[in-house]
Amino acid sequence: MTIREQIRQDVAWAAKSNVTQSKLLHFLKNLKNNAPVERNVEKVLAQAGLIDDAAAKEVMQIVNAEFGKIDGEWS
Numbered sequence: 001m002t003i004r005e006q007i008r009q010d011v012a013w014a015a016k017s018n019v020t021q022s023k024l025l026h027f028l029k030n031l032k033n034n035a036p037v038e039r040n041v042e043k044v045l046a047q048a049g050l051i052d053d054a055a056a057k058e059v060m061q062i063v064n065a066e067f068g069k070i071d072g073e074w075s
Contacts, residue, residue, distance in 0.1 A: 001009075014020040051059075 011024070014024045
């Protein structure tokens with residue numbers, strides 16, 4: 001059995017109990033919070049100059065349109 005298959009089997013088992021689900025969620029949150037941050041600055045900068053200005057402006061417009069707004073209420 002692969003690790004992926006074992007994880008799927010264990011998650012299916014954990015899904016049967018709310019208490020187990022809560023414990024698993026807490027464990028996974030801690031695992032994610034303690035994971036090293038992977039930066040991709042070098043990968044992004046490696047793409048510099050590979051698209052023309054018009055395409056770059058289009059990408060910027062899409063990103064701003066989709067991610068430049070706040071959904072819902074902020075208190």
